[in-house]
Amino acid sequence: MHRAYGGVVPELASRDHIRRALPLLQQILEQAAITPAAIDAIAFTQGPGLAGALLVGASIANGLGLAWDKPVIGIHHLEGHLLSPLLANDPPSFPFVALLVSGGHTQLMRVTDIGDYEMLGETLDDAAGEAFDKTAKLLGLDYPGGPAVSQLATTGTPGAVVLPRPMLHSKDLDFSFSGLKTAVLTQVKQYGQPLDEQAKANLARGFVDAAVDVLTAKSVQALKQTGLSRLVVAGGVGANQQLRAALKVAAQKYAFDVHYPDPELCTDNGAMIALAGALRLQRWPAQANKHYAFTVRPRWDLAAI
Incomplete structure (x- = not known):
């Protein structure tokens, strides 16, 4: 509709x-x-x-x-999203850091118990999911664009398009994705129209890699800052295959557990x-x-x- x-x-x-x-x-x-x-x-x-x-x-x-x-x-x-991993077969125990990442929200929270939530950082402009949808539109993909961008990125060449990682080194836990979306627009204009399929795939790969790098790095930083060893990822972007793969690697490297709701509950x-x-x-x-x-x-x- x-x-x-x-x-x-x-x-x-x-x-x-x-x-x-x-x-x-x-x-x-x-x-x-x-x-x-x-x-x-x-x-x-x-x-x-x-x-x-x-x-x-x-x-x-x-x-x-x-x-x-x-x-x-x-x-x-958002409390619904935050607690949704408790419905999984392997639910997390309190306390944990939660990454809420969706079309309307990108936030890191410290979750001590039900009803006890502390904001650690949030997006200053576009949410990650919103940036995914806007990037999809720039690439001529249908709404909702997040899954389509992620799927297209799997056929892109790694490193062919390198986009900025906004606020990656900001030393706080806030996010910003509007500049990343603008960088995609700039690349689209440089390519000229119409974009061929490989150019679209490379742009999608560059965008996804940048967004995932920021989300992963900030999540690891939040765990270090709080001294916690459990990360819960919830919201629509939590189903993103590239984000899950990056967090799996980070979890092994930095020795923390990561929990997700089942895909239908993201x-x-x-x-x-x-x-x-x-x-x-x-x-x-x-x-x-x-x-x-x-x-x-x-x-x-x-x-x-």
């Missing part, structure tokens, strides 16, 4: 959520062979994100809570929000309520929850 526009159109997204949410919920209940009576509480994404889409989820969650007489709990989108999903809701319900039952008056939080600092 969004491919024709090269990115998410908020109005289309929220209207589509309205159309799909209740039929999907009914299908899931039938597949799981459970009734509302078996549900303890309803968790929903309260933020951050697109206000229209958040309002759809919040209103449905609270409407169902009222209809089924169930408590409702609002969850931070992108936005309801399971991670349900998990975060269940964990919060166990720790802080009072956070779930039957007030059914709701707000959404398009901007919401994870460290402040």
Whole structure:
């Protein structure tokens, strides 16, 4: 639906959520062979994100809570990503460093326990996933572009295109990816149009190598700075094959463990929000309520929850 526009159109997204949410919920209940009576509480994404889409989820969650007489709990989108590796067969134990890397966020967090998060560094401009999508557009690839760029990079020649590694030596844990995207644009203009397939592949390889180098180096730096030996990678870019390969090499070199959610749990999903809701319900039952008056939080600092 969004491919024709090269990115998410908020109005289309929220209207589509309205159309799909209740039929999907009914299908899931039938597949799981459970009734509302078996549900303890309803968790929903309260933020951050697109206000229209958040309002759809919040209103449905609270409407169902009222209809089924169930408590409702609002969850931070990024907390869902951050805790999603706990659903894996080999879940990490606390504390750990988390690299949250997606289309909207690139952050390093110290995670001491559920609800105890410290921001170590974040992107000052474009998120890594956003830079992947914009690079895909420059190379004429369809949206969503991240997986397409990664796949194309596998056929590129290593070192044929060397792009800058923004803030690699900044001595802090912040990121910046807008300059890397601009460097791709400059290379595209130098090549001229139309780009042949090998030129596209070499540009993709240069971009992916640069982004992965920065993400890996900053993750290692965060582990050294905190003295921790566990890294959790979550968010859509966490499924990137080149990033996983680079972190595997770094983990062997610097003797740390790295954990990922299963690939289907890397992108936005309801399971991670349900998990975060269940964990919060166990720790802080009072956070779930039957007030059914709701707000959404398009901007919401994870460290402040």
